[in-house]
Amino acid sequence: MAHIYSKEVMDLFMNPKNMGEIENPSGLGKVGNPVCGDVMWIYLQVNEETDIIEDIKVKTFGCVAAIATSSKTTEMAKGKTVTEAYKITKKQVADDLGGLPKQKMHCSNLAVDALQRAIINYLEKTGRSVEEID
Amino acid sequence: MVYLDNNASTRVDQAVIDAMMPYFTDIVSPPSSDYGHSFGVEAKTALDSAREIIASKINVNPSDIIFTSGQAESNNFAIKGIAYANRDKEENLLVASSVSHSTVLDSLKTLEKQGFSVILLKVDSEGFVDRDHLREIVSSTNKRPLLVSVPHGNVEIGTLENIEEIASICHEFNVPIHVEATYSFCKVPLDASATDMTTITSHLIHGPKGVGALYIRKGLKLQRLIDGGLQENKKRGGTENLPGIVGFAKAAELYTPEINKITQKLRDYLWNVFEQKIPDFQVTGPFDRDKRLPNHFSVVISYVEGESILLHLDILDFMIATGSACSSKQLKASHVLSAIGLPTEVSHGSVRVGVSKFNTQEELDQFVNHLASIVARLREMSPMNAEFMREWEEMKAQGVVPKDNHHHEFEDLEE
Numbered sequence: 001m002a003h004i005y006s007k008e009v010m011d012l013f014m015n016p017k018n019m020g021e022i023e024n025p026s027g028l029g030k031v032g033n034p035v036c037g038d039v040m041w042i043y044l045q046v047n048e049e050t051d052i053i054e055d056i057k058v059k060t061f062g063c064v065a066a067i068a069t070s071s072k073t074t075e076m077a078k079g080k081t082v083t084e085a086y087k088i089t090k091k092q093v094a095d096d097l098g099g100l101p102k103q104k105m106h107c108s109n110l111a112v113d114a115l116q117r118a119i120i121n122y123l124e125k126t127g128r129s130v131e132e133i134d
Numbered sequence: 135m136v137y138l139d140n141n142a143s144t145r146v147d148q149a150v151i152d153a154m155m156p157y158f159t160d161i162v163s164p165p166s167s168d169y170g171h172s173f174g175v176e177a178k179t180a181l182d183s184a185r186e187i188i189a190s191k192i193n194v195n196p197s198d199i200i201f202t203s204g205q206a207e208s209n210n211f212a213i214k215g216i217a218y219a220n221r222d223k224e225e226n227l228l229v230a231s232s233v234s235h236s237t238v239l240d241s242l243k244t245l246e247k248q249g250f251s252v253i254l255l256k257v258d259s260e261g262f263v264d265r266d267h268l269r270e271i272v273s274s275t276n277k278r279p280l281l282v283s284v285p286h287g288n289v290e291i292g293t294l295e296n297i298e299e300i301a302s303i304c305h306e307f308n309v310p311i312h313v314e315a316t317y318s319f320c321k322v323p324l325d326a327s328a329t330d331m332t333t334i335t336s337h338l339i340h341g342p343k344g345v346g347a348l349y350i351r352k353g354l355k356l357q358r359l360i361d362g363g364l365q366e367n368k369k370r371g372g373t374e375n376l377p378g379i380v381g382f383a384k385a386a387e388l389y390t391p392e393i394n395k396i397t398q399k400l401r402d403y404l405w406n407v408f409e410q411k412i413p414d415f416q417v418t419g420p421f422d423r424d425k426r427l428p429n430h431f432s433v434v435i436s437y438v439e440g441e442s443i444l445l446h447l448d449i450l451d452f453m454i455a456t457g458s459a460c461s462s463k464q465l466k467a468s469h470v471l472s473a474i475g476l477p478t479e480v481s482h483g484s485v486r487v488g489v490s491k492f493n494t495q496e497e498l499d500q501f502v503n504h505l506a507s508i509v510a511r512l513r514e515m516s517p518m519n520a521e522f523m524r525e526w527e528e529m530k531a532q533g534v535v536p537k538d539n540h541h542h543e544f545e546d547l548e549e
């Protein structure tokens with residue numbers, strides 16, 4: 001089968017990870033708007049003692065790359081502290097996926113954005129700001 | 135493989151291939167004058183008879199048919215040919231429907247850069263040209279258009295325009311009309327003699343790719359685009375693509391009204407099954423089935439994205455098309471879906487199907503079943519739903535929609 005996407009992208013697209021939502025999340029990040037195409041919401045369950053992301057879920061409205069990058073980003077963040085997770089870059093996500101077509105690089109942007117916003121939201125809820133971890 | 139993208143291109147009929155073969159292997163000469171060697175004469179006879187077949191399909195004289203390399207060349211020739219032939223005139227306005235094919239619109243863009251003016255006609259929510267807007271423009275006394283170009287059948291939303299009506303409005307004011315009939319040729323009767331130019335193509339009727347024609351009304355002045363020979367009534371230089379032209383004529387001959395009955399029946403069957411099995415979708419283009427291309431069905435499915443649908447189906451060996459922004463090179467929604475007033479978030483769910491005589495009802499049943507489960511799956515992971523859309527509409531009304539439009543900032547992503 002001939003596809004523009006890498007095998008890693010197609011695998012995650014077919015079997016996405018961490019899809020769904022978390023009730024009363026410790027942090028929630030919403031990005032994108034449907035006018036430009038895509039919407040991504042990331043939900044975090046964080047252990048407040050250790051700052052470790054114990055669970056993470058995502059909802060995605062978008063293309064194949066958007067679905068694969070939201071899966072990959074959430075997989076990468078799970079088990080990390082919020083400080084570590086905040087540093088995940090779109091390049092790391094894309095590299096881990098065996099690369100993305102140039103036009104689709106921005107989809108990985110969206111996933112990393114949503115994660116960062118969810119972390120900021122968590123920090124705010126626990127009375128901190130992003131400067132403290134950055 | 136179940137191929138359901140027959141308004142993009144079609145499988146070539148075996149009988150068409152058989153008809154073409156001798157012109158690859160035996161009669162290899164270019165069509166010559168009647169006084170050349172016998173291969174040249176045979177080639178010329180084949181060319182003439184192909185021209186007659188094609189001309190009769192659209193009710194015009196064979197001598198007014200120019201063979202081209204297909205839709206893009208015919209449309210470029212029609213539009214630029216008229217513009218360049220009138221370069222020195224004061225009037226320099228060119229008009230097209232806003233749902234015209236990109237080969238028409240891009241030709242106009244080029245001309246606009248060269249100093250011509252361009253107006254795109256408004257269309258209604260089903261893609262029909264706004265008659266009042268057309269009348270207003272062609273009747274203007276100080277800026278009469280050099281040409282009006284409209285599609286007969288629309289590839290994306292199936293709209294079948296009433297060409298007779300549009301032509302009579304244009305002709306009332308002596309404005310020539312070009313009709314883009316690529317998608318309707320042989321599928322819907324067209325009397326091209328009522329038009330000034332008409333584009334037709336081979337590869338959508340089970341003929342080969344890379345061949346088409348342009349009907350040009352006798353006496354209409356066009357500047358030719360390809361110099362270098364006396365071929366095609368001195369309007370297009372270059373050796374004719376004889377195997378292609380023979381195949382084109384054979385395909386046109388084989389595409390009888392019977393074929394349309396078959397595809398229309400399949401399309402209507404698909405439409406009915408769709409209504410039973412897919413929740414929350416909206417037909418794009420005319421709802422009246424008789425006002426659509428007979429083999430065409432197009433929809434937008436709510437809360438899901440077209441590229442995702444397309445690739446899921448592809449993995450299951452079903453091939454369809456989408457006008458979603460995510461699947462376009464420029465990440466822009468289809469200009470047709472935008473012109474009929476669909477917001478991008480809605481046109482994201484675009485799916486279109488073109489059936490052919492090679493498809494079966496069983497295939498369509500399987501297709502809709504697969505689609506139903508794909509849509510359910512994608513909706514499960516989508517944050518969008520009816521409630522989201524209501525909120526979204528309110529935000530739009532209040533002008534507080536977030537502005538992180540990442541589709542416009544993809545240039546900065548190389549780092």
Ligand code: FES
Nearest residue numbers: 062063066107460
């Ligand atoms: S989500 Fe629109 S291009 Fe990836």
